[in-house]
Amino acid sequence: MRKPDGKIVLLGDMNVGKTSLLHRYMERRFPDTVSTVGGAFYLKQWRSYNISIWDTAGREQFHGLGSLYCRGAAAIILTYDVSHPQSLLELEDRFLGLTDTASTDCLFAIVGNKVDLVEEGATEGREEDGPGPGTAGSGGSPKVPKLVQLEDAVALYRKILKYKMLDEKAVPAAEQMCFETSAKTGYNVDLLFETLFDMVVPMIVRQRAQGPPQTVDISSHKTPRRTRSGCCA
Numbered sequence: 001m002r003k004p005d006g007k008i009v010l011l012g013d014m015n016v017g018k019t020s021l022l023h024r025y026m027e028r029r030f031p032d033t034v035s036t037v038g039g040a041f042y043l044k045q046w047r048s049y050n051i052s053i054w055d056t057a058g059r060e061q062f063h064g065l066g067s068l069y070c071r072g073a074a075a076i077i078l079t080y081d082v083s084h085p086q087s088l089l090e091l092e093d094r095f096l097g098l099t100d101t102a103s104t105d106c107l108f109a110i111v112g113n114k115v116d117l118v119e120e121g122a123t124e125g126r127e128e129d130g131p132g133p134g135t136a137g138s139g140g141s142p143k144v145p146k147l148v149q150l151e152d153a154v155a156l157y158r159k160i161l162k163y164k165m166l167d168e169k170a171v172p173a174a175e176q177m178c179f180e181t182s183a184k185t186g187y188n189v190d191l192l193f194e195t196l197f198d199m200v201v202p203m204i205v206r207q208r209a210q211g212p213p214q215t216v217d218i219s220s221h222k223t224p225r226r227t228r229s230g231c232c233a
């Protein structure tokens with residue numbers, strides 16, 4: 001298997017829909033999920049590059065693993081549930097610190113999932129994949145109030161830039177990196193992942209131009225010949 005060229009990590013509280021978003025994008029469906037244990041990844045070929053997308057567990061007991069998964073990440077998707085304000089607060093309080101191990105030029109996307117559940121429509125004009133937030137596919141489930149607005153996510157994005165000491169002019173604009181999605185209907189899901197892939201590819205190209213990676217490719221590593229004394233030749 002070829003080593004992934006870039007890595008994207010999904011972070012966020014339990015139950016916000018990280019696994020469902022990944023299933024919707026990779027498998028084009030919305031299956032029943034069980035709460036993730038540890039983490040898992042998918043490989044996506046985008047142009048001529050292999051991008052790994054890591055799904056992580058939101059449950060507190062797996063919290064320690066988060067920074068391991070983020071190591072060297074080119075992009076991180078911070079996910080919350082639009083009907084649960086606490087899930088947005090958790091991103092700042094509990095998850096942002098885990099991203100310190102990511103690549104120095106790591107991109108951040110903030111994603112409010114489950115818009116199909118809420119009364120108010122999501123941002124208009126971004127629906128390029130899948131029906132609207134609360135239309136076909138929502139199964140007529142009773143609507144709940146939308147308790148987190150897109151502006152709240154934009155405010156968090158700006159806080160992240162401050163925390164990372166990044167210049168707002170040197171990174172993608174908040175409006176470009178804050179999404180509202182529904183893993184259930186597919187709303188904005190392709191847009192989310194494919195926007196990030198398109199942003200990650202130039203980073204890969206730049207990293208390659210800067211020199212070989214600092215990691216060892218074990219598939220091309222020859223086992224050293226042993227001498228009679230037992231030392232390596």
Ligand SMILES: Nc1nc2c(ncn2[C@@H]2O[C@H](COP(=O)(O)OP(=O)(O)OP(=O)(O)O)[C@@H](O)[C@H]2O)c(=O)[nH]1
Nearest residue numbers: 014015016017018019020033035036058114183184
């Ligand atoms: N209505 C609706 N339900 C969703 C959506 N996304 C996920 N769910 C439901 O929310 C629950 C949790 O989804 P998961 O994808 O397992 O959540 P998770 O973030 O991976 O949770 P952990 O693995 O515990 O961190 C499941 O019952 C999903 O069916 C969505 O867009 N709309």
Ligand SMILES: [Mg+2]
Nearest residue numbers: 018019035036
């Ligand atoms: Mg999960």
